[in-house]
Amino acid sequence: MVDHLANTEINSQRIAAVESCFGASGQPLALPGRVLLGEGVLTKECRKKAKPRIFFLFNDILVYGSIVLSKRKYRSQHIIPLEEVTLEPLPETLEAKNRWMIKTAKKSFVVSAASTTERQEWISHIEECVRRQLLATGRQPTTEHAAPWIPDKATDICMRCTQTRFSALTRRHHCRKCGFVVCAECSRERFLLPRLSSKPLRVCSLCYRELSTQKQREEAKERCRGSPGQSAYLGGTVSGASSGDEDDSDEDREGDWPSQVEFYTSGVSWSAFHS
């Protein structure tokens, strides 16, 4: 595809430019054989609202970050190894067109492109890279994906009890297993989800029951095999009222897009793929 770009001067310059935009806040990106294939602005659906994010597609990783100053300064860099990525096209909504989901074991999220053509370009380029990465590493595609978080705005009531109405005082929480927006009462439990974190995470009551049952079944199976029981902390109820504050701690710390910036008319050039 763009193998001829590997280890070329132009490719090194492009990668150096990306590194310099992220500055000290980003990771070194240059690696022997790594090629920067394309870049562009996509709209990422975050918990509170959809925000523009700069995306860079390399032959082995997808990098994105928030835009401080277009083509000058980016921050909050995220790096996703492509062999972990699965894409899922999504239907259009009234608010958003040209959407698709980027799914990995750790995190899944929805992005949209400025046009159908751009969406097609991104999807086909990413899928081709994923295919090549899987071939090169001999890995199987990831089948278990993190549930994307349902945006806050999608619901005014708890999606589990359907009773609690959210307000400034009654905060929304997200189940880390199913991604549903739930009330504090419906998400009192914590469970260890090793793919997501080394610490037990907030889960809704339904997921907690399912995860516990599954866990018990696995433990019973272990006992039958006669292996010594392992006592690991696997979760439990959190005592006391939950303030909900910790929900902010693992939100993307990406900051708000300054509302006075007219993004669509600011002369940002859209996605470009190198050939």
Ligand SMILES: [Zn+2]
């Ligand atoms: Zn509830």
Ligand SMILES: [Zn+2]
């Ligand atoms: Zn859940």
